[in-house]
Amino acid sequence: MSPIAKPRLLITRFAVDALRLAKLLDEQGTFALAQPLLAVQKSAEFADAMHIFAKKYDYIIAVSRNAVDYADRALAGKSWPIAIYLAVGKRTAEKLCTVTEQKVIIPHGQFDSEGLLALPCLALPQGKRVLIVRGVGGRELLAERLTARGAIIEYYQPYQRVVINLSAKLVVEQWQQQRINGAIVGSLELLERLTELLPSEESLWLKKMTIYAPSKRITDHAIRLGWSNVEVLPGMSDKQIVDYFK
Incomplete structure (x- = not known):
């Protein structure tokens, strides 16, 4: 990567993750400002964990680390029940492996x-029962494609994202004073909120x-916006982000 100007980054992740990443970037010489745009909290489905996990599933898929955290709290x-466990990304898989004490399968290279x-x-989940653990309002692609392949899909959504109320005038002034010229955006929802x-x-x-x-799907949407x-x-x-900006 050879940017015209040295990156001065806005980190839009959830609070704990944003602060941690900003500190790591600062330590290696890249200015970063933690600016969470969304927060997470329990959803109305949080209390349904015992009922949901009492059922028999062939596959349990965790879409995010927050999904694993909130499900485990619930x-x-x-x-956790015996099943074939899958996770979208490495950090989600590490958390899921810890709480379930079972092997977790992840994609090869493309973590989405x-x-x-x-x-x-x-590939052929015909008749298999699949539980997708995610936040309220996540992407439907996974469920739609697996349903088309013959799987029986259920959701457990133990958390939801909520907007953090910010003063647009104040944050803009801060970002401009800090000469922010880039933003790390991990989801379409964060891009829309920004x-x-x-x-x-x-x-x-x-x-x-x-x-x-992290995906062309998000950057393509940014171009449309x-x-x-x-x-x-x-x-x-x-590590991937810190190494990218070295």
Whole structure:
């Protein structure tokens, strides 16, 4: 990567993750400002864990680390059921392996729903019962494709994302004072929130930033929203991001 200007980054992840990554980037010489745009909290389905996990599933798929965290909290010390476990990404898989004490399968290289769907074990799931553990309102692609392949799908959604109320005027002033010229955005939802947050008169300044995202799906959407500078990150782990900006 050879950017015109040295990156000065906005980290839009959830609070703990944003602060940790910003510190790591700062330590290796890349300015980073933690600016969470969304928070997570229990959903109305949180209390349904015992009922959901009492059922028999062939496959249990965790879409995010938050999904694993909240599901494990909801189980309150009860064991996760025996099943074939899958996770979308490495960090989610590590957490899932810890709480279930079982092997977890992950995609090969492409850490998203498409990568998961390419796994041989999900090629012919005819008649298999699949539980997808995720946040409220996640992507439907995984369920739609597996249903088309004959799987029987259920969801458990123990958490939800909520908007953090921010003063657009104050955050814009802070970002401009810090000469922010790029934003790390891990989801379409965060990209939409970033777009909605700033007043229209600041949109031209905002769209001059470079959007760094873990998938072409997100960068393509950024282009549709008016950004011209986009880069696809090799992944969203702290190490992958820190190494990318070295």
